[in-house]
Amino acid sequence: MTTDKSKSGLDSPRTGRIILWCVGGVCTLLALADLLYPKHVHYGFEGWFAFYGGLGFISCFFLITAARGLRKLVMRDEDYYDRDYR
Amino acid sequence: MTEIIASLPPGSILILGGLLVPLLRGRLLQVWLLALPVVSFVHLLSFPEGYLLHAHVFDYELTPIRIDRLSLVWGYIYHLAAFLTVIYSLHVRDGVQNVSGMTYVGAATAAVFAGDLITLFVFWELTAVTSVFLIWASRTERSYRAGMRYLIIQVGSGVLLLAGTVIHLQQTGSLAFGHLGPGTLGTNLIFLAFGIKCAFPLLHNWLQDAYPEATVTGTVFLSAFTTKLAVYALARGFAGTEMLIWIGATMTAFPIFYAVIENDLRRVLAYSLNNQLGFMVVGIGIGTELSLNGTAAHAFCHILYKALLFMSMGAVLYRAGTVKGSELGGLYRSMPLTAVFCMVGAASISAFPLFSGFVSKSLVITATADGHYLVAFLVLLFSSAGVVEHAGIKVPFFAFFSHDSGIRCKEAPPHMLLAMGLTAFLCVGLGMFPQPLYRILPYPVDYQPYTTTHVITQLQLLLFFALCFGLMNLTRLYPPELRSTNLDSDWIYRRALPATAHAVLRVARFFRVRAVDRLERNITRFVRGVYRAHGPEGFWARTWPTGRTVLWVAIILAAYLLIYYL
Numbered sequence: 111m112t113t114d115k116s117k118s119g120l121d122s123p124r125t126g127r128i129i130l131w132c133v134g135g136v137c138t139l140l141a142l143a144d145l146l147y148p149k150h151v152h153y154g155f156e157g158w159f160a161f162y163g164g165l166g167f168i169s170c171f172f173l174i175t176a177a178r179g180l181r182k183l184v185m186r187d188e189d190y191y192d193r194d195y196r
Numbered sequence: 197m198t199e200i201i202a203s204l205p206p207g208s209i210l211i212l213g214g215l216l217v218p219l220l221r222g223r224l225l226q227v228w229l230l231a232l233p234v235v236s237f238v239h240l241l242s243f244p245e246g247y248l249l250h251a252h253v254f255d256y257e258l259t260p261i262r263i264d265r266l267s268l269v270w271g272y273i274y275h276l277a278a279f280l281t282v283i284y285s286l287h288v289r290d291g292v293q294n295v296s297g298m299t300y301v302g303a304a305t306a307a308v309f310a311g312d313l314i315t316l317f318v319f320w321e322l323t324a325v326t327s328v329f330l331i332w333a334s335r336t337e338r339s340y341r342a343g344m345r346y347l348i349i350q351v352g353s354g355v356l357l358l359a360g361t362v363i364h365l366q367q368t369g370s371l372a373f374g375h376l377g378p379g380t381l382g383t384n385l386i387f388l389a390f391g392i393k394c395a396f397p398l399l400h401n402w403l404q405d406a407y408p409e410a411t412v413t414g415t416v417f418l419s420a421f422t423t424k425l426a427v428y429a430l431a432r433g434f435a436g437t438e439m440l441i442w443i444g445a446t447m448t449a450f451p452i453f454y455a456v457i458e459n460d461l462r463r464v465l466a467y468s469l470n471n472q473l474g475f476m477v478v479g480i481g482i483g484t485e486l487s488l489n490g491t492a493a494h495a496f497c498h499i500l501y502k503a504l505l506f507m508s509m510g511a512v513l514y515r516a517g518t519v520k521g522s523e524l525g526g527l528y529r530s531m532p533l534t535a536v537f538c539m540v541g542a543a544s545i546s547a548f549p550l551f552s553g554f555v556s557k558s559l560v561i562t563a564t565a566d567g568h569y570l571v572a573f574l575v576l577l578f579s580s581a582g583v584v585e586h587a588g589i590k591v592p593f594f595a596f597f598s599h600d601s602g603i604r605c606k607e608a609p610p611h612m613l614l615a616m617g618l619t620a621f622l623c624v625g626l627g628m629f630p631q632p633l634y635r636i637l638p639y640p641v642d643y644q645p646y647t648t649t650h651v652i653t654q655l656q657l658l659l660f661f662a663l664c665f666g667l668m669n670l671t672r673l674y675p676p677e678l679r680s681t682n683l684d685s686d687w688i689y690r691r692a693l694p695a696t697a698h699a700v701l702r703v704a705r706f707f708r709v710r711a712v713d714r715l716e717r718n719i720t721r722f723v724r725g726v727y728r729a730h731g732p733e734g735f736w737a738r739t740w741p742t743g744r745t746v747l748w749v750a751i752i753l754a755a756y757l758l759i760y761y762l
Contacts (some may be wrong), residue, residue: 133666144656170585171668178675185678
């Protein structure tokens, strides 16, 4: 195993931004697709425009924000359990 | 001979064959290990559906073998998972791991086909005892301690199962392992035993504690069998128990918060496993044919994609020497095929259309909506989206992309690639053609996963989530991968209880010292008193002259006469 850092390729920030733009474009198309077909849903709110998209976006924001808060509460050093508690 | 084979429970060939492993070496060992799941599968197929084997032990009727559609789903997937994991583990020369792996799979399989609670208990405990060696085989101090905790909890679960069985027998006179339902002390104890093995909330942390400490191949074995056995047991004994809907919904939601901040990617997958079990538990709680089909289908698909994810992270650990997110990144350069297989597993667990999770998870979610469990339905949607974050994006992203860590290593060995390739093929195959899976489910399936509404809404849910992840990562709102330990419910028995016990002992020691001191002082004082009275100089040790004694006797007699005359 060797180590040799590269600044180009699929893990470069530029590629990341391109992929993000693509995902954004697909998301827009998926949201617009809601206008083109009759939705068969269980609950009325599921029929709202781009409901699932909004739910996904908000879920992610909530999850990550809450997890940041959780980290403040529960994060300890890596050797926490290896240390003597006495 | 045929009768003997027919009386052997499915899985027993794996147990017996596993015990012979130490006698074999080299190619013969590899062929033997590959042949065992195949032969055992053929053995399973030799039983007709509906087959029951009864046996009388003392006055009790046992049913060591029961073949029906529910148990067969687990039987099929267990054999498939065993075969794929054996391919993945072909490089392993460690006899302990090979014996442990095979006997563990055999015990789990035999448990699934148990028709009575005693047989279930025997194989339930055997899964615990055999599997712990897959953790200890890492041969580190951490793995030893984690294995001990795992063993205590698993055996404890078995003890509860036995206690519940005995009480249930006393109350009902039956040992049959059919629908039990909670409500009596016996069935409540059995429910708790199943709940521990199924990693219910607050009973869960043995999973995240132990699995990441197992060997590269051991974690793949462990991920497939123990918890799914518990799911089967719950489906068999407690289908339609409404409490399970809320327990399951909680299980889907809370581990994903931990998964976001966890650095060890195999531990992230363990949290993810816990989350996926939640979907199955919800399906059991709803208890309809659709939801139970969903549970069985999801268990089937989950075993495959979770094994695939653990295989890919195992390959990373095998080659790069670590699975810490903080130390990885850019590995797609060195391990491109492993990266592709990992992404297939990630897409499957995220339930992307055309991947296996899509055709199984939706059965449970639809059953939840059909049952009008609105809150549970919303929690499941949130958790479905959350899966994208930790297993769908985080694991492949931080291992293979993110930033270049500079690690350059070899691609995974060919047998690992073959195992991952086959598993990935099955994940895609089941996603594209779910009908063969639907045909083996316990109840007839009248469900079409590929409707326009389902495909578009699911893609919206997943891709908008991914978009938000990308934006938060770009703006550095996403929490970075840090070397850390996150406190979970295991803190109670790893730190709080020992620290409390230590404090109590310290206080007790303090009081004991004081009490002993006081006792010593009192005894010393008493001994001194006795010594003073009876010692060589003591009052009572004096020698009294005879004349003085006679004088005292005379005085006493005179006093007596005086009193008499008065």
